[in-house]
Amino acid sequence: GAQKEAVAEKPLIGFITNGPYEFWTYSAAAVEILKKDLNIDVEFLLPPNGLPEEQKRFIESLVTRGVDGIGISVTDPDNVTPFLNEIMETVPMVMFDSDAPNSNRLAYVGMSNYAAGRMAGQAVKEVLPNGGEFMIIVGRLDAQNAIERRQGMIDELNGEPYVAQYPGKMTPNTPNLRLGGGKWTLLETRTDGGDQSKAKSNSEDAILKFPQMDLMVGMWSYSSPAIISAVADAGLLGKMKIIGFDMENELLQAVKDGHAYAALGQDPFTYAVRTIEILAKKARGEAVSIPADKLIDVPALKITAQNIDEVWGKYKAQLSDGNKYLEATK
């Protein structure tokens, strides 16, 4: 009884993220614009604890409501695929941010976290051209985006040939991983379970334990602000190199001030625009143009001191004045 018979006047699209992170406020901004522009309803769902269980619950209630299409950032593609395929028998889906490549999805929008990780790896090469020691601070290591980002960095530093998609392996979290033939050392990957203050104390302890360390990498959005805070307390701002993921204000400010080397920014605003456009057209039975490989690339950005002003301005515009921004990019 969950199927919709006729094409709806005002289609309902579900947009499910991988957690309640600020990152997704850019998508939320896009969603607000698209609702008006495309005359659709969008249910914007943020799993409170970022758990697969919550995503499953959301999908089920969307299906109950007769949803016309779902966009989702998949938390564990390998194992969730069968369930998603089942849903896709009646409801079309587009993956964004995190893909489920073996599912029957319409398309994948975004740049994989793996690719972003490879970009971060490049940044490490740039900031430590003669090699050095670094460590990673992250919330949970069994979260898909953490796995992919970390693996991307490792593979890049090891000089593996480039692939855009996560190849599905994971280097175990052992201390003192020698990368690039021993040029770089990943001292440790330390987790905090999503607790910001734990992230900060982990950073402090790392600074204490590894006085020779050159670089710290923050892998979740709150990780880099925690690192910056710890580095500032230790009086090492500008000395300790920092690379972070996502576009937290603290991190962007640090890049601007020269305290952090780079931020890897994805483009959640565009993720939402592309994902919802496809789903809305599909729901209205209109033609959609999707590349043969079903991959729609939305590149990530390496934000450094060179481009920070321009990029930050863009981000601010997305949030505050998204409409204009959208028109400008069209």
Next chain:
Amino acid sequence: MVNELPEKYVLQVRNISKSFPGVRALNDVSFNLKVGETLALVGENGAGKSTMMKILAGVYVPDAGEIIIEGNAVSIGSVERATQFGVALVHQELNLCDNLSIAGNVFLGREPRRPHFKKIIDFDKMNKDAAEVLKKVGLNTNPSKILKELPISAQQLVEISKALSIHAKVVMFDEPTSSLSEHETEQLFNVIKDLNSHGISCIYISHRLGEVKDVADRVIVLRDGKLSGSLDKDEINRDRMIRLMVGRDIEKMYEKRHLVTDKVRLQLEDLIVPKQARFPVNLAVKGGEIVVLSGLIGAGRSELLHTIFGVDKSWGGKILLDGKEVTINKPIDAIRAGMVLVPEDRKLNGLVVNLEVDNNIALPGLCDNLSNRGFIDKKKVIELADTMVKKLDIRLFKTTQLAESLSGGNQQKVVLAKWLAMNPTLLLLDEPTRGIDVGAKAEIYKLLEDLAQLGVAILVASSELQEVLGIADRIVVMCEGRITGELDPASCSEEDIMKLATERLK
């Protein structure tokens, strides 16, 4: 009544009624209390005595009626206001905080304050004042000692000190002596007389009718929530009180019919009681014999019984039943061996107060004859409960009532019922008539008689000397965890018992 001036009354109670869900606890009760007198309040279990006291102390609000203190109609309503009006109550059940010091308990809610910082407690003054009150009731311990370390009887003295320290105009005692022995009781009577001589009035509730005559100037009797009579000093006598309480005479409290067999049922050989009892105990109880353990507060009787019953594991020595050694690690072992214990503290150990009466009675026997392959036989449980309720004349509304809604004495009967239902061959009782009215007492003594006649061995710890002398075949006196002597009730006096009970080691 008419020609007495109202000013002579410190307290007048007019037409008080009070109901609880399903019960009419008090029904139109009126009485007066003169300045400087001690009024005894007696009545059967559940007659409404405690309820009356709690109303005067501001714990309950009456449904109807009037309370007049020193000529002014007042509405009490809260404990604080009762204290302001000069009314203090020694509760029937202990109401103390065992994590505070003795002094802290005595002055709880009325702590002396520092002269300049009104929120700060003046501990020195509190300890000093407490020490004074404690001396009055004969508790010579350091008032800064934590209450937890005192035995229940000493805690009762603290509860009394608490009421005395209020410097009230009316001090009410709700069965203050139920866990006290003769020595402390006498001390308490001196305190009461001292209060009276200072113009302070007392209300005194007790089921030990013998005491009432010693302490009271006047007696009023409650029956089923109504006033059934009042006796002046010269009219006070046991039989009259009993008649007003129960509406009939009780012929004989004690009647020895049983014969002591020569089969030794329980034998303790060098039993070492853990915790404070410090000496190996040797004791034998024969079938059909009633042995009474006597002694002062904290003599270690309760602990001895607990050790025999396996509540505390003994640290050495042997327990022999019918000549065979038994190992008792847990109460269940004792129960299996045919032994039961009626504990002293019924609220804590005797009853699951918020469980129904029938389930309480059935609790120890569930594993044996009230179940079938692990499943409870509800019919048998109900039958058993009905039988026992009838047998012990437990006054209740229905057997599926929660035990806590019974009056103290009836709760005690439920404890007895639960254990007698086990048909024990050895019965251990710790203050079995604590808080029980005369009628019930007589019934319980009769029950013990019947059991003894059947050859059951009975070991009782009791602090009421009359009871000790009345029911015992043999009296064993303890002091500081040590048996100091044995006496024959036929040929000994109360003084003999007291002498052995105070034979302290230097």
Next chain:
Amino acid sequence: MIKSNKMVEYVRSMKRIGGITFLLFLIILVTAIINPQFISSYNIRNILRWTGLFGLLSLGAAFVVITGGIDLSIGSVVGLIGSIAAYLMVHAQWPVWMVLIFIILLSATIGLIHGLLITKIHMQAFVVTLCGLFVYRGLARYLMDDRTQGYGTGFQNVRFLAGGRLPSAFWPAGQAPKFIQNWSIPMPFLLLIAIAVLMAIVLNKTIYGQHLKATGRNECASRFSGIHTDNVLIIAYVISSTLAGLGGLLFSLDLNTVQPSSMGNMYELYAIAGCVVGGVSLRGGDGSILGVILGTAIVRVLYNAINVAGVSTQLEQVVLGLVILIGVAADEVVRMIAAQRKVRESMILAQKALEKSKQTES
């Protein structure tokens, strides 16, 4: 007399359950009006499945709560056992029956350890199971090396336990009549019902159940009554952990993905919330199995209703918290009012009796 009494008691306990049932139907009604799809077979199926999964945890928690204790380790046990089960089947390739036996034994052992620490070393349940919460979570992460576990597309047989439905499963795939296909009951709910019936019998009809309730109300008196209170408590903790372990298995089979570091996080709170809403008193001694299931159902229905009614996910927790609060508070208030009314009635009776006796006197 006995019969009528039984009736009265029955009605009284029903009244208590009645409140929750009313709340449940109120939520269902309101949501169904907002969105009729809420009572579609598809959605009801989902609700039943979730109720089944979380209900198992609540049932276990209920036994512990009835003893007056608490089990904060449930969520971590779910995570630990869930990941171990997947690991053993998929990576270690143990036969399914061996895995089942192993995880049951393992989770029972966890409960046994809790019970022993609580009874023999006299530690508080809160402390012991709080430590368990940390330890098992860490252990799950360590043993799995922080890797997500799952069954992929295999293990359809055992996954039937979580994803299957009856009676539609008796037909070859997809060939059951439409009606039966729509209204077949999910396995987790059937399992819940089976276990609940078993536990209701244990709680209400057996010696163990009576001992459990007595111990929960007054441990000391129970010990004096010859009850092995230690054993009673230990068994309760074993039951709780075992059901949590079973729940962990079912969750992992259902979700098909287990993140050792987060799966089951906070589930102990949901389990306890289910008990509390269902009328199990945290003071110990009181509780009914039916109540626990209804309580769990309320929490699950509420989650579903919030989503289906289109409330923002951010407000989800606010609504959940408020409904639990109001539900429990209403129960309390109703009971207070009822007690007051009863007192008033007996007061009136007493006054009447008084007047009567006065009349006869005069």
Next chain:
Amino acid sequence: MIKSNKMVEYVRSMKRIGGITFLLFLIILVTAIINPQFISSYNIRNILRWTGLFGLLSLGAAFVVITGGIDLSIGSVVGLIGSIAAYLMVHAQWPVWMVLIFIILLSATIGLIHGLLITKIHMQAFVVTLCGLFVYRGLARYLMDDRTQGYGTGFQNVRFLAGGRLPSAFWPAGQAPKFIQNWSIPMPFLLLIAIAVLMAIVLNKTIYGQHLKATGRNECASRFSGIHTDNVLIIAYVISSTLAGLGGLLFSLDLNTVQPSSMGNMYELYAIAGCVVGGVSLRGGDGSILGVILGTAIVRVLYNAINVAGVSTQLEQVVLGLVILIGVAADEVVRMIAAQRKVRESMILAQKALEKSKQTES
């Protein structure tokens, strides 16, 4: 006489604290041997700061635990107040003092609501604060629209509360003598000490403290003694929530960024763990402020030690759980053994006395 007894009591309470202090120094010693950097001024500073921040939460929790209650909402209050504080200062641009007053009032109101529900509607603390845990978290997310809040580079004055140190702050930046710069004490720890002293006085010297302990142990007896137990309980919950709110402010100032959805998650468990390790009994009525601070310090030092000693990040929680467990269990076991030894000694003494008296008799 009275004096010597005071001594005895003092020594006894010291013995209890002694156990934790010993545990604390053991952890410090072992870790310092593994990595001498552990006792560097930098690390000790960090430990003190964290102890200060978490200690505030534990102190508040302790008051509630002493009443025999529990406050599960602490973490959510930290998240709510932390994000509101940042939002008001940065986005709404309220003056700092107004924000301070507002958040203190807001968090006190939260505690007041808890207290009223618990005392007037007779709800259980566990239920009320569990609902609070859900509601405030959801509210924080809703009000902030899931956006991270932070102070950027501004607000150095108020951020001094969390990040400043004394006495080095009396010198112009960086000009304090090296020694003073190294060993200055972080503000959160100083705040903790100040509040702890205040609370120790309240608990041990004032009427309120006495009534708190009495109510925690035996509420009924306290009410019979004329104590307004309701007020006592309400104040305890107000204190707990207010300190949680203050903690939320300091955490947000220290981290400089607040994720409404996650900040403070599980902090209630850390707060209660700190109490429990510090010897506050969950049964109510017992507890010392010094113990709570030591207990919190143990948890923080342990976390730090695990990192510094190079234990794998996955085993962190295992170690934490086991140390808390062993710490509390050891305390229990030591007390059991001590009690037995004391009795044995008195047994021997008494037997000697008996023999003596027998000799004198004969």
